[in-house]
Amino acid sequence: MSSSKKSSDGKSSEIEEAVASLTMPFNKILLTSSDGESFEIDEAVARKFQIIAHMIEDDCAGKAIPIDNVTGDILSKIIEYAKKHVVEPDEDEDEEAKKKLDSWDAKFVEKLDLETIFKIILAANYLNFEGLLGFASQTVADYIKDKTPEEVREIFNIENDFTPEEEEAIRKENAWTFNG
């Protein structure tokens, strides 16, 4: 993720960086997705991504950071979530705020299809964004927790690769999986 990755000529990217730091207000960070989309965000928001927070600490974050593994559509969703979660309300101290945020979170994932959520999980893992990784993983878990194996296969388009004999054995022996 070095700032010289983009151009073959090391010098011109240094100039780019210098220009960026002159034109960008203090404590704003520019993220660029793998497909060239740019996002300008507050440093506080960028710090939610541990991988960037470390770069800032180590003083090697230029003002423009390329995020090579994440496309623009996914990165924008992640940033949207990060902005909302810059400050996490304390459950005990501010129940109202926590409830509001939980409700926002629920609406946020409601609109997303499964493939997008998996891409978000992958990206959040890459960026080391604990909060979103945990939340997105929990969302998938909640979605599949009560589903029958058949339903899960349908959701994930998984082939049933058990032999008919194995299927029969499963059907006979595993009524307990469907108990309360």
Add this chain to the structure above:
Amino acid sequence: MKKRGRKSKKPEEKRDEYDPCSILPLELKTEILLKLLPKSIARLGFVSNHWSSIIRGQDFTNLYMSRSLAQPRLLFSVYRPNMQMQFFHSCSQEDPSSDHRRVSYTLSSDLRYWFSPPMGGLIFGRKGTKAIIGNPSTGQFVSLPRVKTQRKDIFSIFGYDPVNDLYKVLCMTVITKRGSQAFKWEDPMWEEPMSEEHQVFTLGPKQKWRMLECHYLHRHHSGSQGICRDGVLYYLASFKDKRSLMTFDLSSEDFNVAKLPEDYTLQQFGYLVNYSGKIAIVTQAYSGPMDLWVLEDASKEEWSKVAAVIPSITDIVGNDQIVIFSGILPTGEIILALLPTPKPPFFFLCYDPKEKNARKVVIEGIGEDSAAVNVFFDHVESHMVLSKVS
């Protein structure tokens, strides 16, 4: 969450391309699985061979079990007579008010099993010669072949051998005399019947009860409870006319015997408990203080006394209540279960030996309908799916 529209199946195309989940590396798939309850995880093993191999694989299993070990739970075995209902209720051991879960097991008849303390996530139940082993976190139980005996007095202990990763049950029986009982002092020829028909069962497909030789002539104490710790079974028995501690190594399947301390109350009234990871004997002369003798070294027969652990039971529960030492919380508090099972709401006591006071811990929803409740501690949640035995 929106569901993706179903694409028409093209037989030549690889399945994986349409499976959104396949973009996730194993460690992220695992992250998701770890957020599920054991029953859901077990169920997902029936989705496909691939998922089954992940869930039953060594990596995921190790990860899951080490996480479970770090978060031991209290397990309540609840039996509701008249309703033929058996279920297992569990909660966090560190904070019994949190994280309550319930799994039911449907009884085929009004067969009430006596359940042993759970080991390594599984639990053993027996009624007469009928035996079952199961996972109280998923509700799956498998029947074992019947215990090989015609006798009624059967003694069993369930254990886990960590060396070989095996679950085993040890059984033995003793003749019970019907009709007029002859006692030592009445009949000089009377000999105490010894435990016989020692047999062991190892959990696994097509396994059978294997008869064992035991070179120590002893007589187990019927109705007492054996304990398993670190791959060794411990139980109290009469050996050479003296109450002794029998041990059975699950790995070598060898028996051994150790002396108990020379204390009359202990020899008459003691029962085995697990005390902070060590084997201990609790003695309690009626309403007097509860003493603890801890086994420091079985081979050297060394015991140390922790006296008056609970100074006076009657102060806490009154005269007509019996308390059973169930276990110790990480806080050092002693769990006392009450007999008979208290009327709803069900509760047990946590006694703090430092502060010398007890608090009630109430568990809602398990004491109703004359339920019989057993409390087990240090239960670890397991996602294990068991194969049929016979």
